[in-house]
Amino acid sequence: MATADLLVIIEMVLYRTGPYLFxxxxxxxxxxxxxxxALIYAATDCSVWFTVFFSFDRFVSICCPNLKAKYCTEKTAALVLSTTCITFCLKAIPMYFKFEPGEIISNVPWFCHEKPAYYTDPGWVAFKWFDIVLTPLLPYSLILMLNALTVRYILVASRVRKGLRGQSKRKNSSDREMKSRRKSMILLFTISGSFILLWLLYVVNFLYSTITGISPQYSNGSLYIFAEVGVMLMVLNCCTNAFIYGVTQSKFREQFKILMKYPVTSIMQLINKQNNGQ
Incomplete structure (x- = not known):
């Protein structure tokens, strides 16, 4: 998830700042x-669907102990991630043909302008609806459903454990298992809640432009600003996940520290080898 989010940020930085800096x-x-x-679209789709699979992974881990041993493995994770990346890279291919050259200078096409047919051609309109349903409307539904089932299971399990441990009378006693599940609930709601809120303007703008047939690119200033803010918040969603992991996940922080220390430790090991060789 963090890798896909980082790719979105890098691609958007190249797209937004490149023409001004270079x-x-x-x-x-x-x-x-x-x-x-095309890479921006593919990375964004992967980021969104990795969020869905994260919610499903938490659901299986918490609510399906029998399935957990089979599903929650490195092999399954690698298969899901690779399949998702390949699928959405293929899906992003039509986006390559969405644009036409803005200018032709010395027989070299420059800049990318959206084709007017993108908003009127039936094929493109159908593809736009398919795209918005796949990302993010379907993820909206799946994340809400999975989180609702997970929270329901945790609440039911919490009542049962309180009854077994007699915590209904002894509220000060601690339960590590319930604390862990409570942290999982907070993480789920934080990630899925930020995803839903930050994608909301983008979805509203798409529905408005599709129903009215007005492209934000050729509309008045307020609608154009609304569309750009929607895109900005959509990209911001990719920025927030890495910070959420860093705040809530101790294993993520440990791996990040190892990553940051790796160049220094590698250099030190190389120096030590050279000294021992001499």
Missing amino acids: PQTFLDITHVCRINF
């Missing part, structure tokens, strides 16, 4: 910026 570079060539847009 005007008229190879990034502005039509074929290059088409690839950049």
